[in-house]
Amino acid sequence: DxxxxxxxxxxxxxxxxxVTFRCDPISEHNRxxxxxxxxxxxxxxxxxxxxxxxxxxxxxxxxxxxxxRPKGSFSTLEIQxxxxxxxxxxxxxxxxxxxPNEQFFGPGTRLTVL
Amino acid sequence: xxEVTQIPAALSVPEGENLVLNCSFTDSAIYNLQWFRQDxxxxxxxxxxIQSSQREQTSGRLNASLDKSxxxxxxxxxxxxxxxxxxYLCAVDNQAGTALIxxxxxxxxxxx
Numbered sequence: 384d385x386x387x388x389x390x391x392x393x394x395x396x397x398x399x400x401x402v403t404f405r406c407d408p409i410s411e412h413n414r415x416x417x418x419x420x421x422x423x424x425x426x427x428x429x430x431x432x433x434x435x436x437x438x439x440x441x442x443x444x445x446x447x448x449x450x451x452r453p454k455g456s457f458s459t460l461e462i463q464x465x466x467x468x469x470x471x472x473x474x475x476x477x478x479x480x481x482x483p484n485e486q487f488f489g490p491g492t493r494l495t496v497l
Numbered sequence: 498x499x500e501v502t503q504i505p506a507a508l509s510v511p512e513g514e515n516l517v518l519n520c521s522f523t524d525s526a527i528y529n530l531q532w533f534r535q536d537x538x539x540x541x542x543x544x545x546x547i548q549s550s551q552r553e554q555t556s557g558r559l560n561a562s563l564d565k566s567x568x569x570x571x572x573x574x575x576x577x578x579x580x581x582x583x584x585y586l587c588a589v590d591n592q593a594g595t596a597l598i599x600x601x602x603x604x605x606x607x608x609x
Contacts, residue, residue, distance in 0.1 A: 389540075414595075416596065426597070427599070428598070474540060476541075489540050
């Protein structure tokens with residue numbers, strides 16, 4: 384048990400609907416990351432927070448995606464107007480930073496868009 | 498652009514065998530290299546982290562080495578067990594020391 388929790392664990396939605404995922408990091412960790420993983424691939428970076436500030440966003444994070452980390456604690460990832468290509472495992476990780484910055488991952492949220 | 502490659506993509510061995518998984522990266526300007534284990538449908542479990550100034554790290558039956566100048570890392574698993582069956586992922590920090598860049602993984606199957 385790494386201490387990072389994610390909810391829900393599974394989400395099935397219809398194309399065009401909005402979905403929101405939540406991540407609770409390890410309590411003392413100030414850095415929080417979102418990644419996306421499709422079948423047979425390694426995780427791909429989406430975005431990164433240090434405390435409440437979103438410091439880095441990948442080109443993968445289209446305008447339909449938004450992430451927040453109010454008060455520097457839990458984080459939410461929202462996908463608007465979902466598409467079938469959004470189907471993936473969404474992983475959250477946290478770290479204490481800055482060095483050695485070992486990242487610890489949660490169990491993921493599996494999204495299926497019908 | 499940093500790229501991480503893992504060879505082989507899949508590996509099957511009998512129980513008790515020692516084995517080596519390989520990871521290579523194209524840009525040697527990394528901060529850390531992490532090895533992870535992923536069971537089917539699950540999240541990632543951190544196995545070992547090697548900082549750029551280090552050459553190797555050990556945890557139990559696992560030993561990871563890093564040759565930053567040649568852009569290579571190996572994960573050595575001693576006396577493999579069926580419970581070691583999983584996908585092993587290698588990842589490096591990008592130049593900003595924040596996001597991890599992953600390989601596609603090596604799927605290991607250990608038979609009893």
